[in-house]
Structures are given as C-alpha cells and as structure tokens.
Amino acid sequence: MEIKTHTHTRYILGALAAGFMLMTAACKKNSADINAVNKPVVEAYLVAGQPLSLKVYQQKDLTDTATYGVALTGLSINVSNGSQTVKLTEGAGGTYTYSDAAFITAGKTYTMQFNYNNATVSASTLMPGKPxxxxxxxxxxxxxxxxxxxxxxxxxxxxxxxxxxxxxxxxxxxxxxxxxxxxxxxxxxxxxxxxxxxxxxxxxxxxxxxxxxxxxxxxxxxRVNDEYINILSSNTRGSSQNLVNTPTNVVNGLGIFTAMQADTxxxxxxxx
Structure with a gap:
C-alpha cells in the first residue's frame, strides 16, 4: 500500500530530520574550515505528490542545545524541475514552501537556488521512482x-x-x-x-x-538518493576530539537537499 497521508509523510520527514540535526550540529569548525560558520544550512526532503518544504538556518555551535540554529529569513528561493521554476513562500522559522503538490513528480531533477552573503547557494536532486x-x-x-x-x-x-x-x-x-x-x-x-x-x-x-x-x-x-545515504553513513558521532564535517550536496552551504519515494x-x- 502506498503512503498517501500527510501523517505518514510527517513521520518519515521527522525521523530523517532528527538524525540530520544531530549530524549538522557535529560539524567541525576549525581554522581549516572557519568559513563554514557563515554558511547557511539547508534541509529539504522532497516527497512525490506532497507540497515542497525547505528550511534554512545558521549552523549551530557545538555547545548550542537548541534544536535548530537561528532561522534565516528574507531569502528569495527558487526551485526548478527543468521545465518550471517556482518561488517558495516564506513562512515561520526559516521555512519556505510551495503548496502545489503536483510540482513534485518522479523522474525529474529539482534544482534549488538562492543568494546569501554575496554567494549563490544551490543544490540539485533527482526524484526517484516508487519502490x-x-x-x-x-x-x-x-x-x-x-x-x-x-x-x-x-x-x-x-x-x-x-x-x-x-x-x-x-x-x-x-x-x-x-x-x-x-x-x-x-x-x-x-x-x-x-x-x-x-x-x-x-x-x-x-x-x-x-x-x-x-x-x-x-x-x-x-527509495532514496546517494546524498542521504552519505549523511546516514558519515562518522559524525565521535568525541569532540574526532569530529568531521558532515557530507553535503549544497554548494556554498551545508545540509541536504534530497528526494525520496515511499511505500508502507x-x-x-x-x-x-
């Protein structure tokens, strides 16, 4: 039976986001990567047939116990599926959405782009077919x-x-x-x-x-893409003396912009 309800989707995205937040909080910030603290963190899990939702926030400090970093507001974020480009609507807490569920379909490549700190932040992902x-x-x-x-x-x-x-x-x-x-x-x-x-x-x-x-x-x-598997498989839960940067598919940023389909x-x- 295919997942058709928003309740199931919210659980899936919540489970993925919970693991992702632990990983992004563990990004190492040393002199070799000092610019990382100024990069925006993008978090988006595209699900076929569901509205698009994307969250953008500042990277957290290792000692920060908040769930997310400070929300980044006032951004102009565009997402393209190769034939149509839409502008996301800003909501609360650094969340940007596009409500037309028909926009997200299998087989298309989705590209996200916005400007931040005089740099173009971008990422792309392919929507896989159903399991x-x-x-x-x-x-x-x-x-x-x-x-x-x-x-x-x-x-x-x-x-x-x-x-x-x-x-x-x-x-x-x-x-x-x-x-x-x-x-x-x-x-x-x-x-x-x-x-x-x-x-x-x-x-x-x-x-x-x-x-x-x-x-x-x-x-x-x-059914997921390599960018999610890379984060899932990354070793970011060591001690404070052995932290590594979390893999990302976001250019000039951190985080993940990925797509998936599900069956249950x-x-x-x-x-x-």
Whole structure:
C-alpha cells in the first residue's frame, strides 16, 4: 500500500530530520574550515505528490542545545524541475514552501537556488521512482519464547522488494504503540522505531533479535538518493576530539537537499 497521508509523510520527514540535526550540529569548525560558520544550512526532503518544504538556518555551535540554529529569513528561493521554476513562500522559522503538490513528480531533477552573503547557494536532486514489489513474508511476526544465541542469525521472516538496478533503499520500522512492551530476552539497543540502511540489496532478514519491542509497526520502504545515504553513513558521532564535517550536496552551504519515494506495509510483533 502506498503512503498517501500527510501523517505518514510527517513521520518519515521527522525521523530523517532528527538524525540530520544531530549530524549538522557535529560539524567541525576549525581554522581549516572557519568559513563554514557563515554558511547557511539547508534541509529539504522532497516527497512525490506532497507540497515542497525547505528550511534554512545558521549552523549551530557545538555547545548550542537548541534544536535548530537561528532561522534565516528574507531569502528569495527558487526551485526548478527543468521545465518550471517556482518561488517558495516564506513562512515561520526559516521555512519556505510551495503548496502545489503536483510540482513534485518522479523522474525529474529539482534544482534549488538562492543568494546569501554575496554567494549563490544551490543544490540539485533527482526524484526517484516508487519502490516496487514491496512484500512481507507475513503480516504477523512471532517472537520466539526462548531466545537461543545459537540461532541469532536464523532467518524467521523476510522483507523483500524489487531492485534490479541496486538502487538505494532505507527501511523504517515505526512502532505505533503509545507504550510499547519490551521483549526482555532480546539483547538489543534498538528503540521502538528504527531505520536500516539496506546497502542496495532487495531483502532484509528478520531474526529473533530484530525487534526489541512487541507491538504494531508500519514497515516503510524509502527509495532514496546517494546524498542521504552519505549523511546516514558519515562518522559524525565521535568525541569532540574526532569530529568531521558532515557530507553535503549544497554548494556554498551545508545540509541536504534530497528526494525520496515511499511505500508502507503493516506488521504486528507478538509472542509465539
């Protein structure tokens, strides 16, 4: 079933943004990259069939505990899909939007551009096609009553999809329960909701250690681009003595301007 509601989309974007904010806060600011503190941070996740939303703010200091840096307002931001160029409307908190959901479609390359501090800030991304052939072995997963370490890698169920071209996909397991019940026997550090980088494969194997919590899940498959995978895979969570700059596809700026499509299935994790 395709994701069609704004609620699902808000969850996806919220989950991605939460990880991205941790990464951008960890950008190293040393003498070799002192100009980075003056670069705007762009954050945009384009979803086919949804209104376009883009956030721009100043890079945070490492000691800043705020969720975002100071919003950058008064910008004139244009986005083109190759045949049409639109100007985004400024809203609150450095958020710029374009409300026509028909503007974002598969197969088109989207280019963003604005001027800041006498420099042209730009980025581009390709809207991928929808994930195809998304399937679960079963809509119910029975967690074994006894967790045997000898069978940690035994495949109990699978998530599969079509991926003949080895495209990038992310799996999100979203727990829908307000107070999920922990599977005590499982030695896992995962939260109720978690994401998996599928490493260009077309299958994810579910084992006795996959879930840390029982409950109802949405299993969301995202087809994404390299710029998001680069950020997801970057090593920015070391100590303050070993921080590195987060990858970015924004010219004369920081952050991410990327596109994705999604499909979702339902799964219930229960006792055997």
């Amino acid at each position: 195809a052939g998304f399937k679960l072995t079963d809509s119910v997963f029975h967690e074994p009553n006894i967790i045997d370490p000898a069978y940690n890698d035994k495949v109990l169920q699978t998530v599969t999809w079509s991926n003949p071209d080895s495209l990038q996909h992310i799996l999100l397991f979203k727990n829908l329960d307000s107070n999920p019940f922990e599977i005590i026997a499982v030695r896992s550090n995962r939260k109720p909701s978690f994401e998996i980088n599928t490493e260009r494969t077309a299958i994810y194997n579910i084992t006795q250690n996959t879930f840390k919590y029982y409950g109802h899940y949405q299993v969301i498959l995202l 299935l339902n799964l219930r994790v229960t006792t055997q």
